[in-house]
Amino acid sequence: MPGLRIPELDGHDAAHRGRTSGFLMIRVRGLCKNFGGFRALDDLNLDVEPGQVLGLLGPNGAGKTTTVRVLTTLLAPDAGEVTVAGHSVRTDPESVRLSIGLSGQYAAVDEKLTGYENLVMVGRLYGMNRKSSAARAVELLDEFRLSDVAGKRAGAYSGGMRRRLDLAGAIVARPEVVVLDEPTTGLDPRGRLDTWAVISSLVGAGTTVLLTTQYLEEADQLADNIAVIDSGRVIAEGTADELKSRVGSERIDVVAAQSEGVDRAAAILARIASGAPEIDRSARKVSVAAPDGHHMLVRALGELEHEGVQVVEATLRRPTLDDVFLQLTGQRAQEQAAPAPSNATATGTSQDHEVLKA
Amino acid sequence: MSSLNAAIRDSSVIAERNLRNVIRTPGAMVTSVAQPVMFVLLLAFVFGGTLGGDQYRTFLIGGILAQTLTFNASFTAVYLAKDLQLGLIDRFRSLPMSRGAVILGRSTADLVTSLLSIAVTLMCGLAIGWRINNGLGPALLALGLLLLFTFAVSWVGAVIALTARSVEVAQSLGLIWLFPVTFISGAFVSVQSMPGPLRAFAEWNPVTAVATAVRELFGNAAPQGFAAPSGWPADNALLYAALCCAAIIAVFAPLAISQYVRISKR
Ligand SMILES: Nc1ncnc2c1ncn2[C@@H]1O[C@H](COP(=O)(O)OP(=O)(O)OP(=O)(O)O)[C@@H](O)[C@H]1O
Ligand SMILES: [Mg+2]
Numbered sequence: 225m226p227g228l229r230i231p232e233l234d235g236h237d238a239a240h241r242g243r244t245s246g247f248l249m250i251r252v253r254g255l256c257k258n259f260g261g262f263r264a265l266d267d268l269n270l271d272v273e274p275g276q277v278l279g280l281l282g283p284n285g286a287g288k289t290t291t292v293r294v295l296t297t298l299l300a301p302d303a304g305e306v307t308v309a310g311h312s313v314r315t316d317p318e319s320v321r322l323s324i325g326l327s328g329q330y331a332a333v334d335e336k337l338t339g340y341e342n343l344v345m346v347g348r349l350y351g352m353n354r355k356s357s358a359a360r361a362v363e364l365l366d367e368f369r370l371s372d373v374a375g376k377r378a379g380a381y382s383g384g385m386r387r388r389l390d391l392a393g394a395i396v397a398r399p400e401v402v403v404l405d406e407p408t409t410g411l412d413p414r415g416r417l418d419t420w421a422v423i424s425s426l427v428g429a430g431t432t433v434l435l436t437t438q439y440l441e442e443a444d445q446l447a448d449n450i451a452v453i454d455s456g457r458v459i460a461e462g463t464a465d466e467l468k469s470r471v472g473s474e475r476i477d478v479v480a481a482q483s484e485g486v487d488r489a490a491a492i493l494a495r496i497a498s499g500a501p502e503i504d505r506s507a508r509k510v511s512v513a514a515p516d517g518h519h520m521l522v523r524a525l526g527e528l529e530h531e532g533v534q535v536v537e538a539t540l541r542r543p544t545l546d547d548v549f550l551q552l553t554g555q556r557a558q559e560q561a562a563p564a565p566s567n568a569t570a571t572g573t574s575q576d577h578e579v580l581k582a
Numbered sequence: 583m584s585s586l587n588a589a590i591r592d593s594s595v596i597a598e599r600n601l602r603n604v605i606r607t608p609g610a611m612v613t614s615v616a617q618p619v620m621f622v623l624l625l626a627f628v629f630g631g632t633l634g635g636d637q638y639r640t641f642l643i644g645g646i647l648a649q650t651l652t653f654n655a656s657f658t659a660v661y662l663a664k665d666l667q668l669g670l671i672d673r674f675r676s677l678p679m680s681r682g683a684v685i686l687g688r689s690t691a692d693l694v695t696s697l698l699s700i701a702v703t704l705m706c707g708l709a710i711g712w713r714i715n716n717g718l719g720p721a722l723l724a725l726g727l728l729l730l731f732t733f734a735v736s737w738v739g740a741v742i743a744l745t746a747r748s749v750e751v752a753q754s755l756g757l758i759w760l761f762p763v764t765f766i767s768g769a770f771v772s773v774q775s776m777p778g779p780l781r782a783f784a785e786w787n788p789v790t791a792v793a794t795a796v797r798e799l800f801g802n803a804a805p806q807g808f809a810a811p812s813g814w815p816a817d818n819a820l821l822y823a824a825l826c827c828a829a830i831i832a833v834f835a836p837l838a839i840s841q842y843v844r845i846s847k848r
Contacts, residue, residue, distance in 0.1 A: 296676045321678040332669035336603040348595045349587070349679045377606070393673070 228493055249296065249401055249432040250275045255304035257290055257456075265292045265458040268304070272432055272449070277423070278437040279447030281545070287456040288436035290328050292405045296326045309368065309400050325394035329405040329436075331386040335379030339370050339389050342378055343396055350397035357396070369418060372567070382564040384415045390559065391419060402426060402437040408442060420445060440545030448546070454553050467548045472540050476518035476524060480508045481534035489535070493528050496520050514540065589680040596674075596687025600661065601694060610657065614695050618703040620649045625770060626710050632769070634805025641804050643707040644797035645769030648789045650699045651732040652764050656756035656789035658692050658739030665745065671845060682839045689736040696732040700725070704720050715801030722833075724799035727823055731792050734827040737834035744841040763798030769793045774809035787811050788826035 233375050250272035257265040265287045265437050272278045280288050291317055293299035297317040306313045309323035333342050338363050347357025365374045368388040373381060378389060394402055407423070408416045423433060423446055437443050444464045452460040452467070458469060478493065480486045486508050490501045493512045497520055501512040514520040521540045528535050604610060625646070626639045635640070662685070665671050674684050704712075714721045739756060747750035766783050767773070768790035773781055784790055794811070797804075798819060804810070815822045 283600060298675055300670055321676060324676065326673070326676040327703075328669055328672055330669050332673040333768060334599060334603070334670060336606045337599065337755070341599075341602070344679070345595060345599050348671075349677045351678065 225306055230403055232577075247274060248272060248307075250434060251305070251307045252295075253305040254292075255291070255294060255306055256302045257287075257294060257299065258302050264456050265294070266440060268456060269458060270434075270451055270455070271575070272434060274446045275427065275430050277427055277446050279434040279443030279450040279452060280434060281440065281450055281549065282436075282453040286453045288338045288453065290456075290480060291529060292328070292403055292427055292434070292436060294407065297321055297402055323400045324354055325397065325399040325402045327391045327394035327402075327404045327407055328407070331383075331390035332426070333378040333381075333386055333389050333393070337374050338377055339365060339385075340374040342389060343502075346393045347396045352397065360396055364396065367422060369391045378474050379404075380480070384412055387411055388419070389416060390430075391422070395422075395431075400413070401432045401434070403498055404433065406436055408439065440549060444545055449576070451548065452552055460548070460552050464545060467545060468543045470551075472543065472550060473513050473515040474540060475511055475547070476514045476517065476521050477509060477511045477537070477539040477541065478524065478528070479537040480510070480537055481536050483508055484493070485535075486510060487535045488531060488533050492531065492533070493524055494526050496527065508536075583717075585680065589683060589686070590662045592679040592683035593686040596683055597690040597770065600687055600691030602693060603661070611695070611698070614650075614657065615702050616727040617653065618699050619706055620714060621646050621649065622703060622706040622710065629770070634807055637805040639710045640707075640712045640802045641797065641808075642770065643703065643712045644802060645767075645793045646703050646707075646798065647700060647728055647796055648731070648767070649761060649764040649769050650703060651728060651792075652735055652789055653760055654692060654696050654699060654732055655735040655739035655742075656753070656760065657695060658688055658736040659742040659746070659752045659756035660749060661692075661744055662743035663749045664687055666757040666845070667749055668749060669813055671770065671842075675842075675845070675846075679839065681843055682835075685737070685740045685835075685838050685842060689733050692728055692736045692739075693733060696729065700728055710774065712802065720799040720801070722797045727799070727820065727827075729796055730824065730827045734830040734834075737831055737838050740838040741834050741841065744838060744845060747845075751756060763787065764789055767793065768811060769815055770783055772804065772808040772844055774812050785811065785815055785831070788823065788830070791815055791819050791823035 228369055246270050250270060252268055252270040255265050255268040255270075256263065268287070268291060270278065270280075270291075282288050282292065284545045290299065294301050294306055294313065297313050297320050301314070308320045311317075311319035311323065313320050333339075334345070338413065343361035343364055344354075344357045347360050348354070350357075352360065361373075362374075365371050366393065369389060370385060370392070373385060378386060381389065389405075390406065391407055394404065404423070408419050411419060420442070423435070426433060433446075435442075435446065448463065450462065450464055451458050460470070462470075476493065476497065478489050480489050483505065485504060486503060490503055490510045493501045493510055497512040497514045499513050503510055517540050521538065525535070525538055528538075622642065625642055630638045630642070638831050645803055662671075665674075665684075671684065743752045746755050765782055766776070767787040768784055773784040773790060794816060
């Protein structure tokens with residue numbers, strides 16, 4: 225697993241930090257944050273090189289928003305060293321604020337102001353003059369497909385429009401570092417794609433981005449590096465490919481037409497592939513690791529046909545981040561319970577798959 | 583110097599934004615207009631007859647002004663708490679803007695609401711027989727004092743909002759203190775009529791000082807039956823009122839700003 229860092233195994237100063245020399249746009253070392261007796265961040269470490277996108281992935285309550293709030297100077301850390309664009313959030317928060325743009329988890333827009341007025345206000349507060357903040361507002365409204373509603377009060381916007389307006393606010397001043405807390409939550413597919421395009425163009429322009437997300441596909445699409453966090457700690461870190469290779473080989477998913485077919489399909493797959501298949505009865509789905517994917521899928525389909533098991537869908541896919549995520553966060557909890565085959569199967573999207581419809 | 587410029591610019595951006603909000607929330611304006619009208623009519627005609635008729639009506643206006651402007655602190659509290667609740671304060675705190683600007687912009691915008699309240703109160707006053715008897719100069723000074731006072735109390739409103747953190751709590755916290763503070767005062771009656779401790783409180787109450795100073799500047803005498811107040815605050819009402827405003831700002835402005843800076847560091 226080249227380059228993949230597993231903190232429990234190799235400590236904090238892994239070799240991958242040596243991949244590039246020099247300056248880190250975001251540098252977090254030993255960050256701790258307690259709320260009363262509760263430890264929300266527990267010795268968290270993050271690195272983001274200039275111009276890179278770090279995806280912060282984690283279940284609810286993992287500490288994503290808390291991390292974002294510390295990075296954006298909204299929350300003081302209890303311990304640890306946090307620098308953004310070379311400035312310490314502790315000793316030089318003013319310079320940090322000049323270097324960042326934030327879009328928080330919940331869109332913070334002034335509902336009584338129009339979309340245009342909201343953006344002009346933010347521009348002015350970044351120190352831009354009237355003229356350039358007005359020009360920038362028009363530009364961004366266009367970029368975020370809000371031109372039509374630019375003159376309407378934000379209170380009348382849909383959730384997705386609000387979200388986009390908030391996101392536009394984060395990049396008004398073209399900051400060096402943009403921090404986005406679940407930027408596409410609540411967006412429709414088109415809004416999500418638009419947002420991805422905007423983030424990609426930011427990266428193209430050299431902006432450093434830290435984004436948190438619940439969507440594994442999003443991290444996969446956008447992030448150069450992904451840090452999976454749970455209970456306030458980084459539990460895995462690496463590129464999407466590195467994380468996926470950690471789960472192992474390609475997988476075959478088979479969905480049976482009838483529920484009676486599920487067990488027979490599982491038996492066939494167990495015979496062909498290596499390892500015990502995962503069974504999701506409610507979805508009538510059987511999933512198995514397939515080291516020699518292509519051939520195994522062809523064989524599996526042949527035998528399923530031969531034994532008369534009707535199949536609705538058969539998929540050969542690379543492991544998704546869902547698989548990684550489940551393995552890292554879910555399975556750890558299950559380990560202590562029972563080693564029985566899990567019948568929870570990853571749902572969600574996978575990019576690199578071939579779908580054969582029966 | 584440039585940081586002062588930045589502070590002024592940031593505050594004016596926020597003030598402009600707040601004014602747009604106020605103008606676009608007609609419901610909130612109704613309160614700041616209707617409340618002084620209601621109190622003028624209520625006190626002038628329900629209590630007025632017993633307390634001195636026409637003379638009481640003239641006397642009343644200074645008191646209503648002091649009371650209404652004190653109540654406007656609750657607007658500051660509610661608006662600011664709303665910004666906090668909506669996450670706008672978080673957005674502002676992540677921007678490279680000066681630390682006091684959000685609250686200063688708030689109090690500045692609330693001055694405009696207060697001007698509206700003042701205008702409405704004086705109009706009602708004119709309708710029930712109140713007049714400026716001392717000339718324009720002192721009357722303008724009275725207006726200045728009223729604006730200073732409302733500016734001062736809006737910092738109290740800010741501290742309430744930042745302590746309350748939610749609109750609901752800010753609403754109730756922002757209101758309860760107003761009744762004792764405005765009624766245990768010389769706003770509507772002679773403080774001489776009150777029993778010992780209440781009287782001492784009323785004599786030194788800034789609301790009394792503002793009401794008294796404004797009456798003096800407008801040349802509005804107390805009704806004949808009212809015992810003339812005595813003591814240093816009564817004898818130096820204008821000076822004492824201005825000192826009170828300065829003291830309120832000196833205590834509550836730094837408190838509000840330090841709360842603002844730490845607001846999410848629970
Ligand atoms: N102000 C606070 N006071 C007390 N506890 C808090 C506070 N903020 C966060 N927490 C707790 O810290 C933990 C991490 O919260 P955080 O909001 O960072 O999670 P998250 O990863 O952003 O989750 P989500 O995906 O739900 O947004 C949670 O258990 C949360 O309850
Ligand atoms: Mg969150």
